[in-house]
Amino acid sequence: MSLAHDQRTHLSSTLPRYDWTREEVRALFALPFPELMFRAAQVHRENFDPTEVQISTLLSIKTGGCPEDCAYCPQAARYDTGVTAEKLMSLDAVLTEAAAAKASGASRFCMGAAWRSPKDRDLDNVCAMVEGVKALGLETCATLGMLTGDQAVRLKQSGLDYYNHNLDTSPEYYGAIITTRTYGDRLDTLEHVRAAGINVCCGGIVGMGEGLEDRVGMIATLAGLPVHPESVPINMLVQVEGTPLAVTPRLDPLDFVRTIAVARICMPTSVVRLSAGREDMSEETQALCFLAGANSIFYGPKLLTTPNPGRDRDMALLGNLGMRPME
Numbered sequence: 001m002s003l004a005h006d007q008r009t010h011l012s013s014t015l016p017r018y019d020w021t022r023e024e025v026r027a028l029f030a031l032p033f034p035e036l037m038f039r040a041a042q043v044h045r046e047n048f049d050p051t052e053v054q055i056s057t058l059l060s061i062k063t064g065g066c067p068e069d070c071a072y073c074p075q076a077a078r079y080d081t082g083v084t085a086e087k088l089m090s091l092d093a094v095l096t097e098a099a100a101a102k103a104s105g106a107s108r109f110c111m112g113a114a115w116r117s118p119k120d121r122d123l124d125n126v127c128a129m130v131e132g133v134k135a136l137g138l139e140t141c142a143t144l145g146m147l148t149g150d151q152a153v154r155l156k157q158s159g160l161d162y163y164n165h166n167l168d169t170s171p172e173y174y175g176a177i178i179t180t181r182t183y184g185d186r187l188d189t190l191e192h193v194r195a196a197g198i199n200v201c202c203g204g205i206v207g208m209g210e211g212l213e214d215r216v217g218m219i220a221t222l223a224g225l226p227v228h229p230e231s232v233p234i235n236m237l238v239q240v241e242g243t244p245l246a247v248t249p250r251l252d253p254l255d256f257v258r259t260i261a262v263a264r265i266c267m268p269t270s271v272v273r274l275s276a277g278r279e280d281m282s283e284e285t286q287a288l289c290f291l292a293g294a295n296s297i298f299y300g301p302k303l304l305t306t307p308n309p310g311r312d313r314d315m316a317l318l319g320n321l322g323m324r325p326m327e
């Protein structure tokens with residue numbers, strides 16, 4: 001019996017497990033590529049229709065001027081990236097964008113603000129936006145930085161469905177990327193969001209100069225959360241001039257695909273989002289990501305401040321692959 005066949009017969013049930021060890025996650029990354037893809041695709045189709053992709057739209061409701069120092073981010077005030085700080089958008093402007101997103105096929109509308117954490121008066125405005133977007137019949141998601149428990153409860157009361165707060169990388173590599181807050185701070189916010197009853201959207205970024213062991217650590221941490229995030233965005237670094245990571249050596253696209261596949265296997269019932277970085281990705285790489293179990297994309301020409309493939313290109317790609325937006 002071949003090793004691959006032997007391994008397949010030991011496929012664990014795809015019920016979520018919360019006790020993934022780093023050793024197990026490392027072993028998945030080390031599988032021969034075809035074997036890893038087979039396993040990920042199998043887990044994917046046991047839990048989802050592999051031809052369906054959830055479509056989200058992301059709007060920057062408050063751009064730039066952020067006091068944090070995330071080394072990948074063009075919105076950090078301390079980096080000279082050409083992004084100018086703007087005020088929080090008006091409610092009407094946000095609702096106009098949300099209506100347009102709905103008309104072009106999005107089912108979820110994500111609102112991102114470049115804050116370390118929201119001030120209470122800003123939160124009032126965001127809560128009004130959440131209520132308005134929800135009334136249009138869209139799922140709502142927000143990413144506003146760190147939250148207190150009370151703030152998470154207020155967002156929940158306004159109807160927020162998802163909160164995005166990424167772990168970004170492994171606990172060990174985190175300090176090389178961000179120094180203005182800790183990994184523990186991130187985990188605290190995730191706990192507040194979960195306790196408030198909001199769905200969690202949490203993933204990370206690869207290609208930031210991390211090693212394989214950091215990708216292992218990131219997935220093991222996400223899969224070891226008390227409940228898996230309902231949504232797991234896996235981003236490929238977008239190298240933006242002026243940020244400290246602008247000249248990071250590019251990650252092999254197959255390593256990105258492997259990360260998606262391992263995320264799919266370790267968090268079988270989560271929606272795995274092929275997130276930032278698609279603009280620089282070939283259609284073949286994106287197709288491999290879908291095969292590896294990615295089943296969500298951001299749709300629209302811009303992701304906060306970085307480029308994203310246009311809507312027509314995305315619809316053409318999905319059509320070419322015989323795939324369709326998830327209802």
Ligand code: SF4
Nearest residue numbers: 066068070073076114
């Ligand atoms: S990633 Fe968010 S918190 Fe970090 S600098 Fe950018 S906007 Fe600020």
